[in-house]
Amino acid sequence: MPITSSTTLLTQRETALRLGVSERRVTALRQAHEITALPVGAGGFLITASSVQRYERWAGKPGRPYSAAMAFAALYLLSGEPTPWIDAPHRYRLRQYLRTTDAEKLTRLCRRRARTLEFWCRDSLIGKAAARLRLSAATGPLAAKFQLTDTNALEGYATADDAEWVAAACRMKINVEPITVRLRVADWLPDGDGPMPLAVCAADLAESNDPRERRAGLETLEHLLEHFRRRI
Incomplete structure (x- = not known):
């Protein structure tokens, strides 16, 4: 483009x-x-x-980043979601890791799940773009889960083909401010509809360069890790 x-x-x-x-x-x-x-x-x-x-x-920092499949599996497990794309031994090892890690390390190891492209999009076309994405981070009603202010900014996941379609159909301009759309372009995505699981949303925020978003994401991941350790 x-x-x-x-x-x-x-x-x-x-x-x-x-x-x-x-x-x-x-x-x-x-x-x-x-x-x-x-x-x-x-x-x-x-x-x-x-x-x-x-x-x-x-x-x-130490630690080899997970593949996309393993990164999504770790974040889905943390969210209490099923992970049918990995086998039992990998699932067991991820569970053991989640018992001992912290939010910062988990964010670092899961960072290769997708690449992020930033766009400006006309307000009237934001809804059209959102319909083709699995929403994430603090988009729309998700903002309340992180005690962040709801804005018209959009963030979500798409495959490379869907991301290209969205960018063209919604006449988005890459790296033009104000940034109103962040596309998380993944070579592979778990099946599913609706917003991404909470731990995925939190990891997206934890990667943000905005200090408030980053803090909200890390704090949510820590709470999820504490809950995970209690329930196993």
Whole structure:
């Protein structure tokens, strides 16, 4: 999609300098969806500063991130939801991990479940976009669960094909402020309808660069972890 941006985009070299790594390492981070890159020109990329800021919080921390299937399984288990896509041994290991981890570590290990793209969308088309997404974070009525103010901002999950359709059909502009839509684009999503489970919503907020959203997400994950430890 063409890029019209009013927010900060970084070149590969600028990203490498900011993170103190090689450009080859930046390429690896981009390919692993640790940072969000937007294609420009013939084979070029620009990297969103917001995704670099999020990555900086996790750089150098121990623990290999989960695959998307395992990340969703951990967050679904924490929410008390079924996880039919993983087998019993993996489910057992996740349960054992959830008994001992904390919210910060869980957020870090689950971060590769999807990549985040940010858009401006006309208010009149927000509803059309929402109808094709599994809503998450503090979107609409979900805000009350985190004691956050309900706004017209939209956040939700979609497959790559659905995300492309939504962006085109709703005439959204990528990385243009004010950001009103955050698409969590996943290569794989669990089956289901309606909003994402509470732990997924909380993990999305815990990844936010906004301090209030981040705190609300981490606090909710901690409460869910405490409840999980009591019920097993």
